[in-house]
Amino acid sequence: MQRIVYLESASMIADVRRPSFAHVWEEYPRTSPEQVVDRLAGATIAIINKVPLPAAAVHALPDLKMVAVAATGTNIVDLEACKARGIVVSNIRGYAEHTVPEHVLALILALSRNLFAWRATVQAGGWQQSGQFCLFDHPIRDLHGATLGLIGSGSLGNGVVRLAEAFGMRVLRAERRATATVRPGYTAFAEVLAEADVISLHCPLTPETLGLIGEAELRQMKRSALLINTARGGIVDEPALVRALKEGWIGGAGFDVLSAEPPPAGHPMVDPELLALPNFLLTPHVAWASRPAMQALADQLIANIEAFVAGTPQNRVI
Incomplete structure (x- = not known):
C-alpha cells in the first residue's frame, strides 16, 4: 500500500x-x-x-x-x-496560465501609470488643493507601442505575450544569454536588455539562471525600463536591484518572488525605505494564487x- x-x-x-x-x-x-x-x-x-x-x-x-x-x-x-x-x-x-500573466500585467500597469504615486498625492491633498480638474505631478506611460522583453517562455510567458499584444505592445523573446546563435523568432539577450521598456522573467531557477540579472544587466537596461519578476527570486541579484532602484539605473520593478521566502529580518528587498518607493511593488508570492x-x-x-x-x-x- x-x-x-x-x-x-x-x-x-x-x-x-x-x-x-x-x-x-x-x-x-x-x-x-x-x-x-x-x-x-x-x-x-x-x-x-x-x-x-x-x-x-x-x-x-x-x-x-x-x-x-x-x-x-x-x-x-x-x-x-x-x-x-x-x-x-x-x-x-x-x-497558472491565466492568473500569473494577469498579475504580471497588473504590476506593469500599476508601475507604468504611477498608480501608487498618484494615490499618495491624493492622500496628501494634492488634488484637492490643485485649483484645476487634473494634475501632472507624475509621468504616465502607455503600454501601446512599448516593447516587452520576455526572458523565458512556456505557458506563463506565452500568456503574458497574449495579454501584452492585446495592449499593443511589441514583444521580443530573449535568446539564452550564453548562446552565440540566435534562433528564429528570438532576439539576442543583450539586445533585449537594451531595447525593452519592460522586461518580464519567466525562466526556472537553475545554475545557469542564478543571478542572471545582475548589475551589468541592470545597467544595460533603459533608465525608464521596468523589471518584472514572477519566476524565482534568485534569478535577480537583489542587492544590485536595490541599488538600481535607489540610484535610478532603471525606472522601476514589480516582484512577486524573493531569494528567501518568507523574507527574514534584514532582507534587502523588504527594507522600509525600498518598500516606500512608488516605483517598486512587492507582492508575497501570490501571482499564482487565484482560487x-x-x-x-x-x-x-x-x-x-x-x-x-x-x-x-x-x-x-x-
Missing part, C-alpha cells in the same frame, strides 16, 4: 481529493527543513512545495518512490539524487500521483 505524506498542506487553498487507489494519507500544514526526513520516514510518495529535499534527505529515505511537487519549479529538489535512486519527480504544468488556479493545481497534483501508481507517470521532470 502506498504511504503518501503531504508536507505543506497550508501552502494552497483547494479541495485536495484523495487518490482513488488504496493508500495511507498523512499531512502537515507546514514542515521545516529539519523535519523533512523524520516526517517522510516510510513514505513511498512525498508531496512537497517549497521545503527543500536535498540529496542527504533523498539518501535517508529508502522507501521513497515518487516526489510530487505541488508547483512548477523544482529547484528545491535534488534531481540528480532522485535520478540516481530511480525516484520519479513530477511537477505541475499550465495551471481557480489553486484548484487546478490540486487536481493535477493528484492526477500525477494516480498516473505514477498506474505505471504511466506524467509531467516527469526526470
